[in-house]
Amino acid sequence: MRKFAYCKVVLATSLIWVLLDMFLLLYFSECNKCDEKKERGLPAGDVLEPVQKPHEGPGEMGKPVVIPKEDQEKMKEMFKINQFNLMASEMIALNRSLPDVRLEGPLESYVKKLKVPVHVIRMEQRSGLIRARLKGAAVSKGQVITFLDAHCECTVGWLEPLLARIKHDRKTVVCPIIDVISDDTFEYMAGSDMTYGGFNWKLNFRWYPVPQREMDRRKGDRTLPVRTPTMAGGLFSIDRDYFQEIGTYDAGMDIWGGENLEISFRIWQCGGTLEIVTCSHVGHVFRKATPYTFPGGTGQIINKNNRRLAEVWMDEFKNFFYIISPGVTKVDYGDISSRLGLRHKLQCRPFSWYLENIYPDSQIPRHYFSLGEIRNVETNQCLDNMARKENEKVGIFNCHGMGGNQVFSYTANKEIRTDDLCLDVSKLNGPVTMLKCHHLKGNQLWEYDPVKLTLQHVNSNQCLDKATDEDSQVPSIRDCSGSRSQQWLLRNVTLPEIF
Ligand SMILES: *[C@@H]1O[C@H](CO)[C@@H](O)[C@H](O)[C@H]1NC(C)=O
Ligand SMILES: *[C@@H]1O[C@H](CO)[C@@H](O)[C@H](O)[C@H]1NC(C)=O
Numbered sequence: 001m002r003k004f005a006y007c008k009v010v011l012a013t014s015l016i017w018v019l020l021d022m023f024l025l026l027y028f029s030e031c032n033k034c035d036e037k038k039e040r041g042l043p044a045g046d047v048l049e050p051v052q053k054p055h056e057g058p059g060e061m062g063k064p065v066v067i068p069k070e071d072q073e074k075m076k077e078m079f080k081i082n083q084f085n086l087m088a089s090e091m092i093a094l095n096r097s098l099p100d101v102r103l104e105g106p107l108e109s110y111v112k113k114l115k116v117p118v119h120v121i122r123m124e125q126r127s128g129l130i131r132a133r134l135k136g137a138a139v140s141k142g143q144v145i146t147f148l149d150a151h152c153e154c155t156v157g158w159l160e161p162l163l164a165r166i167k168h169d170r171k172t173v174v175c176p177i178i179d180v181i182s183d184d185t186f187e188y189m190a191g192s193d194m195t196y197g198g199f200n201w202k203l204n205f206r207w208y209p210v211p212q213r214e215m216d217r218r219k220g221d222r223t224l225p226v227r228t229p230t231m232a233g234g235l236f237s238i239d240r241d242y243f244q245e246i247g248t249y250d251a252g253m254d255i256w257g258g259e260n261l262e263i264s265f266r267i268w269q270c271g272g273t274l275e276i277v278t279c280s281h282v283g284h285v286f287r288k289a290t291p292y293t294f295p296g297g298t299g300q301i302i303n304k305n306n307r308r309l310a311e312v313w314m315d316e317f318k319n320f321f322y323i324i325s326p327g328v329t330k331v332d333y334g335d336i337s338s339r340l341g342l343r344h345k346l347q348c349r350p351f352s353w354y355l356e357n358i359y360p361d362s363q364i365p366r367h368y369f370s371l372g373e374i375r376n377v378e379t380n381q382c383l384d385n386m387a388r389k390e391n392e393k394v395g396i397f398n399c400h401g402m403g404g405n406q407v408f409s410y411t412a413n414k415e416i417r418t419d420d421l422c423l424d425v426s427k428l429n430g431p432v433t434m435l436k437c438h439h440l441k442g443n444q445l446w447e448y449d450p451v452k453l454t455l456q457h458v459n460s461n462q463c464l465d466k467a468t469d470e471d472s473q474v475p476s477i478r479d480c481s482g483s484r485s486q487q488w489l490l491r492n493v494t495l496p497e498i499f
């Protein structure tokens with residue numbers, strides 16, 4: 001219970017800061033329309049002065065005064081005069097500084113001193129990022145809303161390039177480059193302009209290299225905004241009316257998770273544009289683990305949110321998520337009729353359009369021959385990624401028919417992929433490893449012969465084979481022989497089979 005109460009405090013603090021940030025930004029956004037001659041921005045150092053400066057000296061900031069050993073006798077004598085430590089009292093300045101020990105409200109009194117109007121809005125109970133942002137947005141007045149996580153730090157000139165894009169086209173939603181603030185030392189490190197937002201089959205947001213086609217579209221000019229398939233979620237600016245028009249957030253989602261992909265798909269599918277503005281930099285503390293507890297468990301909440309995301313926006317491609325996450329279809333996702341109504345009202349495009357036009361290098365293939373297990377005809381074993389990581393060997397194991405680690409897709413580009421990893425062979429006779437899919441064919445190109453049932457690695461001209469005696473848990477690759485151990489069955493699993 002103590003831990004829970006502690007978490008609530010942590011969360012409440014974070015939410016307060018989110019909202020504080022937001023209103024600070026709303027001011028800036030409004031000010032963009034102000035007279036040029038009006039001073040813009042906060043005069044550094046002036047506003048951010050601490051409430052009370054700690055001073056050097058005995059007893060300052062309410063610290064105890066320690067009398068040295070040699071004066072202890074004299075101290076005891078003096079104590080008798082007033083029945084308190086007169087010697088200590090004499091040593092302390094008449095106007096000594098004291099810490100602010102008030103129980104609450106320091107934040108409110110602090111923001112009152114700021115030279116810009118800042119409103120602190122508190123949620124009465126823990127309601128999560130999505131509903132807190134909706135509340136902040138609802139009371140905002142500026143033309144542009146900027147959302148920033150509580151653990152962000154802005155650099156000089158971060159805002160103007162964001163606002164300029166929205167001014168140019170109000171349906172453009174913009175993110176800064178997210179610089180890295182070390183969670184350990186708070187060192188500030190510039191983020192890369194060469195990565196953009198994507199997602200994997202599990203619907204986790206991931207950074208991937210900006211593809212060549214996007215470099216070409218910008219004619220190699222790295223100062224131009226990058227069109228990104230998804231946003232990380234914590235930091236973005238959006239026209240306030242447009243935010244309403246496209247349906248803010250899905251209020252049926254709880255706490256956190258999936259909302260960033262939901263707004264990303266919605267922006268693109270419903271006629272907007274999502275960009276990373278490379279001239280704008282904001283720092284963010286990336287955490288290695290979430291500090292919060294989730295009511296009912298992290299998995300439950302995120303699975304529910306992701307189901308809503310998949311059911312409303314992903315059409316038949318939701319199966320990639322369901323097949324790699326067995327059990328997830330048991331999670332109740334509530335009522336999505338109003339979100340489906342929104343999609344209909346805004347005449348949003350299908351997910352296949354998004355994959356084709358916005359994210360052709362997506363981890364979800366637009367066209368594919370199979371999505372399911374890959375089974376060896378002789379041994380009846382199945383390829384299995386064994387939950388191994390990038391750069392490790394792909395495994396082979398008894399087929400369990402449950403999806404998850406045994407789900408592979410043979411794509412129209414002739415890759416064999418499991419999520420964002422592709423089977424790759426760089427040496428004659430193997431091994432067969434799993435590398436990040438690079439879309440360049442090369443060592444990731446496989447030819448499946450649906451009659452002979454062989455999977456031939458094109459570059460080496462060798463065939464995928466069963467496990468060898470030396471290692472019974474990895475498939476091998478050898479000269480093609482036509483043997484049954486080189487025959488593989490590729491098929492589509494259907495959902496009822498795995499749930
Ligand atoms: C107390 O007064 C001294 C002398 O006027 C001054 O130097 C010092 O800054 C004051 N301390 C505080 C905490 O105001
Ligand atoms: C598997 O499903 C995909 C997508 O519906 C389809 O294009 C493909 O032909 C199917 N493959 C097999 C082997 O049934």
Ligand SMILES: [Mn+2]
Pocket residue numbers: 149151234284285
């Ligand atoms: Mn964050």
